[in-house]
Amino acid sequence: MNPERLAPRVLGRRVPLPLVGWLTLVWVLLWGDLTVANVLGGLLTSLIITWLLPLPVVDPGIRLRPVAMAAFLLWFAGDTVRSTARVVFYVLRPGPPPTELVRVRLRTSSESMVMLIMVALSSVPGSVVVEAYVVRRELVLHVLGLTGGDVPLRVQDNVTALERRIVAAFGTAEDRRETVR
DSSP: OOHHHHSOEETTEEOOHHHHHHHHHHHHHHHTOOOHHHHHHHHHHHHHHHHHSOOOOOOOSOOOOHHHHHHHHHHHHHHHHHHHHHHHHHHHSSSOOOEEEEEEEOSOOOHHHHHHHHHHHHHSTTEEEEEEETTTTEEEEEEESOOSSOHHHHHHHHHHHHHHHHHHHHOOHHHHHHHHO
16 A cells, blocks of 8 residues: 555645544544544644654564464464463472473564564463573573473474464565575
């Protein structure tokens, strides 16, 4: 969609129409009455505010791909159920649970993608992001309940799979190129 259509110029400055609409809605809700005067007052106020206080154009670096997002959410739900069962098992079992700090390497350098990855990792029971080194593309995770073979390698594989799914669902074309290599 053409950004010019969503932010026409008024007296030489761009006025973002979605923001004008949102501010008008907030104005009407604050007044509590849906009247013509409230809507016109909200429109006028929001036009003046957006004209006097222009906001910079910010690209959050997130693109929504519905099919990939649905696949990610299904995978994330399954991972959450498995992790919850594992945590419950170790909480009910006598003795200390197996825990480990693991350093994992990310392939993406996008701060938006790193933030989504950190939120997803911390949302799943049994894993917490302890430290993040965005410049070095590394995270330090505290994981609970993984035993047996090479735990750091298994955690790295899980994080890489999560990263690939998140970038496929929300990443820009540049993010997707970074994670392919």
